[in-house]
Amino acid sequence: MVKDAAKKNTKKSTLNEVVTREYTIHLHKHVFGRTFKKRAPHAIKAIKKFAQDAMKTADVRLDPSLNTAVWKRGVKSLPHRIRVRLSRKKNDDEDAKEKLYTHVSIVPITKPSEFKGLQTETIHEE
DSSP states (O other): OHHHHHHHHSOOOSSSOOOEEEEEEETHHHHTTOOGGGHHHHHHHHHHHHHHHHHOOSOEEEOHHHHHHHHTTOSSOOOSEEEEEEEEEEOOOTTOSOSEEEEEEEOOOSSGGGGTTOOOEEEOOO
């Protein structure tokens, strides 16, 4: 019983884990069946929700280049998949509610066939 209580008290803190990972998001399954005029806005919301779930932070900030890449072909003709880099960073604002935030940027891929075989990767930044 003492061991179980010790395990509960030693929570893993995400504050020390400033990390960067690359993910492939399958946008088509999030916007399939969605009204054409609402596809791109819904895709942006799906990317934000994916980042919140993956990085465990409530504060998610999107890079303008990611927004441009999603909206590049218009409101209804989105890319089926998109490769993103999620970076969990420390928030330097003094009056911030959250200690960490996630910055989401795009990883440029030229051909859709380059998504084959890609896995989640952890990027080690120096």
